[in-house]
Amino acid sequence: MLKMVVCIKQVPMVSELPWDPKTGTLKRDLAEGMINPACRAALDAAVRIRESEGGEIVAMTMGPPMAEEVLREAIALGADRGVLLCDRRLAGADTLATSYTLARAIEKVCPDFDLILCGFATSDSETAQVGPQLAEALGIPGVAYVDEIELTGRTVRMQRLADNFLETLEMDLPGLITVTTGVHAPRHVPLGGLQDAFTGAEIETLDAKALDVDPEQIGVKGSATRILNVYSPTSDKKNIVLTGTPKRIVEQLFERFDDKIGGTIGKDLKSDKKKS
Ligand SMILES: Cc1cc2nc3c(=O)[nH]c(=O)nc-3n(C[C@H](O)[C@H](O)[C@H](O)COP(=O)(O)OP(=O)(O)OC[C@H]3O[C@@H](n4cnc5c(N)ncnc54)[C@H](O)[C@@H]3O)c2cc1C
Structure with missing residues (x-):
């Protein structure tokens, strides 16, 4: 049976990003959360693959308790299982610590995985680093920015736009793909599915202990980078009229x-x- 893991991040709703101009930080706790659009495209790609090949989809997210919502939405959209990685010790992770934690969780929850799907980037941090770093942490091949996916046996054929050229690539499974939002038009969440997902579905929650992760490689401790300053750039514009010949x-x-x-x-x- 084909086993797929879709990594999903909850991001603040773009229409309501409460921004504190004094500290230059995003008040994440005040924003409504939603599935990052590219993660939703990744989930949709997994559902389409399962429709033709069969298999199982595990939706996984690392985040605060409220991130459970996006897992329920993922189940409503077709995921079979939802796994939340949630622990104060995981908080403040940069992309390196995030991908390390996701890798260890995938090995724990779905050790015989075939395909990992991620969004190409998120709408709030937008580094596009987690997918490639995750492939590295799992020791598997990875292809980023994929627009089209076709699976034949154990080989995935992909298309992506790179430097204005269309590239066609092939990768043997197990492997990781990050998808763009152009991969498919997102499907609507079925209302009945939403109700079942929010009332009946069980979300598996794992903390740092259950994940058996190295405390030195998670959260703030495991983060190799630090944000020194965050600010909105200001621009100084004025109109000047030049006259004469x-x-x-x-x-x-x-x-x-x-x-x-x-x-x-x-x-x-x-x-x-x-x-x-
Ligand atoms: C220097 C630095 C310091 C930071 N410090 C903090 C901090 O203190 N507190 C804080 O909250 N954030 C912090 N962040 C943001 C945090 O590191 C990122 O949100 C997180 O690592 C994911 O990176 P990204 O959003 O750029 O993901 P991208 O690499 O753009 O995401 C690509 C894909 O990876 C997957 N993915 C990404 N994150 C997750 C996740 N959490 N769970 C499941 N799948 C995921 C998704 O499929 C996503 O579509 C920091 C970032 C940096 C660069």
């Missing part, structure tokens, strides 16, 4: 902006002026 306007442009123009064309206009 076209020649005079061009001269004024160079008088005012020769540094910027020189920088753009890769030439020091000031030293050129001195020479002439």
Whole structure:
């Protein structure tokens, strides 16, 4: 039986990102959560593969207790199991610690996995690092930014757009794929399925102890990177009207902006002026 794991992250709803301009941080606790759009596309891809090949889909997320919601939604959308990795010790993880934790959890919950599906990136942190790092942590091949997936036996054929070229790639299972939101138009959540998922389905919750992870490699401790500052960049825009003949306007442009123009064309206009 084909075993698939879909990694899903809960992200704040884009329409209501409460942002604290003083601290420059996102007030995640005040935002409504939703399935990251690319993770939803990954789940949809898994459901389509199961429709033709059969198999089992495990939806997995690492997050706070409220992340359970996205697992229930994933079950309503077709996942067979929902697994939540939740523990204070896992909090504050960067992408390295996140992928380490997901890898150990997959080995624990679904050791005989065939295919791992992730979104290509998230809408809140958007590093696009977790999928490739997860493949590395599991010691399996991985292909990122995939738009089309076709499974034949133990070989996946994929298509992706890279540098404006369409690439066709093949990978033998087990392997990992990160998908773009262009992979399929997302299906609607069936209302009956939602009700069952929120009332009947059981979510398996694992803490750091149950995961048997190295405490030095999880959460803040296991994070190799630190955010030193977060701020909204400000831009200083003003309108300037230049008057005179076209020649005079061009001269004024160079008088005012020769540094910027020189920088753009890769030439020091000031030293050129001195020479002439
Ligand atoms: C330097 C740094 C410090 C950070 N510190 C904090 C912090 O203190 N607190 C905090 O909350 N966040 C923190 N973050 C954010 C946190 O590391 C990321 O949200 C998390 O590691 C996932 O990265 P991403 O959202 O960029 O995922 P991407 O790499 O963009 O996601 C790609 C795919 O990976 C999978 N995936 C990603 N995250 C998860 C997950 N949690 N569960 C299941 N699947 C997942 C999904 O399939 C997703 O579509 C930090 C990030 C960085 C770079």
